[in-house]
């Protein structure tokens with residue numbers, strides 16, 4: 001199916017090759033889940049502050065059979081604050097350092113909020129694109145974010161919504177019914193792995 005040229009396509013940056021087709025997945029928001037949110041945007045390496053415990057948790061999730069991905073809004077590209085190349089480099093740095101090499105690919109929405117793209121959360125385009133490309137079973141998969149908009153995107157894509165409290169959610173914004181809330185990403189992984 002061809003898209004009209006005015007609709008920007010979802011951008012997927014593949015980090016490693018899956019050895020076999022994964023089915024259940026953990027898709028992670030980036031800022032507020034893998035690294036601390038900053039005021040504005042993470043535009044350079046010096047702004048990266050990793051949250052603790054994630055490489056170990058994601059290694060355990062990978063061993064338990066989860067395919068792991070990242071899906072992140074990076075409007076800073078569309079706003080002209082950073083080039084796409086540089087944004088991809090910053091993203092790879094965060095992903096490499098935070099995930100112990102477990103992340104298969106990142107989906108990035110580089111578009112402005114007013115660009116009418118299908119990928120910017122709370123729309124589900126990035127999650128849908130990852131599910132299609134990597135043969136994921138959405139109903140057996142989770143999207144972990146730190147904001148109410150993340151739970152909306154997860155639910156719209158048929159993923160189980162998870163919100164961790166290491167980022168923007170202050171307990172006020174309404175989450176989608178059934179959203180799992182945990183202290184941080186390692187706590188969620190422990191919960192889902194039953195340990």
Ligand SMILES: [Mg+2]
Pocket residue numbers: 029030031032033145146147167
């Ligand atoms: Mg976030």
Ligand SMILES: [Zn+2]
Pocket residue numbers: 008108109110111117118119120
């Ligand atoms: Zn987009």
